[in-house]
Amino acid sequence: MAKTGTLKSVPTLRDSVSEAEWAARVDLAASYRLVAREGWDEMLSTHISARIPDDPEKFLVNPYGVLFSQITASSLVKVDFEGNVYSDTDYPVNTAAIVIHGGLLEARKDVASAVHLHTPAGVAVSTHQKGLMPLNQRALYFQPILAYHDYEGLALDMDERESLVQDLGTENWAMLLRNHGTLTVGRTIGQAYVYMFFLERACQMQVQTLAGGVPLTELSDELIEKVPQQAFHWEHMGKLEWPALKKLLDEKEPDYKN
Template sequence: MSEASAQVSMSDAERKVRVDLAAAYRLVALFGWDDLVFTHISARVPGPEHHFLINPYGLLFEEITASSLVKVDLDGQKVGDSPYPVNPAGFTIHSAVHEVREDAGCVMHLHTPDGTAVATLEQGLLPLNQTAQLAMADLAYHDYEGVALDHDERPRLQRDLGSKGTMLLRNHGTLTVGPTVAQAFTRMYFLERACTMQVRTLAMQAAAGGGLYPTAEPVIEKNMQIGRMGLGQVADALVWPALIRKLDRVGPGYKD
């Protein structure tokens, strides 16, 4: 790691989380989900200290490396030496989740066009297809309260999220939680995919006219039940290794 001198006491466990989190940032850029230097993905550092890793403020997601990630405490303040600044306001949403969810090993928050569009629709995500039905099984909503600068919002966000793994932040964007980076990323993939499918479906309906072909209620419930079972093992054992192989082919520098 190019900045190993600033991380002399790093454990192997922290190193692994750093590499996975840096990979997630690069993959978000690769999928076109990034928003200049804004939005964040955070990951808990293994250990009892309640420390977290987050992106250095000002770097594009495609520039982030394992060593450039900044360690912060639950208030978003830097822990240890790092040449990079952080955006404490950007950690407000993440800290709310990490504070109350022991399973929140990783929290992803995005501002994608399709995710934000669906979050802004009054009806939210609709059960229009299989992907949406799987995502809806674990979906929560949180009303917009302005740019996330106020820590007073955290209890309401915590209440609205509850034990769910995905959330639409009204008029704002998407959020996922997972015990691992792999699981948070996979949940985000399904949520974002469902939102894109909905945006395209409704656009085609508006252009062509006619109704939407319905899915029978028992089928929707069946798919939602599958969604409630989660994709943990599939994400960790199959999806993430495949994504890492892809990233290693197109840009392995994230490990630095």
């Protein structure tokens, strides 16, 4: 049972962790706040993680019991891949976060951050048999980097890591968790968030397109193959967007950096 406490009582870690860890904490807190601003959070469910750059066998995750809109840099919990906690915190950590994020961060050393959500549009498309369909430009972008993972029940069993890691593979940066939700990973915390932004948009577009009830204009096989190749800059996604997004938070809710 978690002890009760207010986030105001969390002392700042700014001067007691490395500069690299502090920067990761600020960016991860920003990612949580931005997800909340978009309305993609689900009370306490779902999770976003970030590897600690100068302690790469450990990562940061949300204190289980704090809304995404209340998360601050200092309140994030440091854990290892097995779920051992290295922070002085009043809150537990969600077991599913350890299973999903610990497994992926351990296996994919090129990944700095992972975002996992249960938005209605993301869950809807994860349930569509054809997955994310190549119906529009945004969906086409994801074709070369999108994986699928079949549902195995609540992600509380460490054994699920093996299939999660295998399904994401070494080249993919987004995954639809069948009948469950969405997941993106990034080379940076900002990139994982921005990939999720566009995956979420693509899912919303598909749901609205299929809800129209009229014949669809489908794309040719040639275009379905050509467009992802044109999107060569995709791997740089987030470089321009992330500083602009953090600037928005600096203006609207600067306490995320506490």
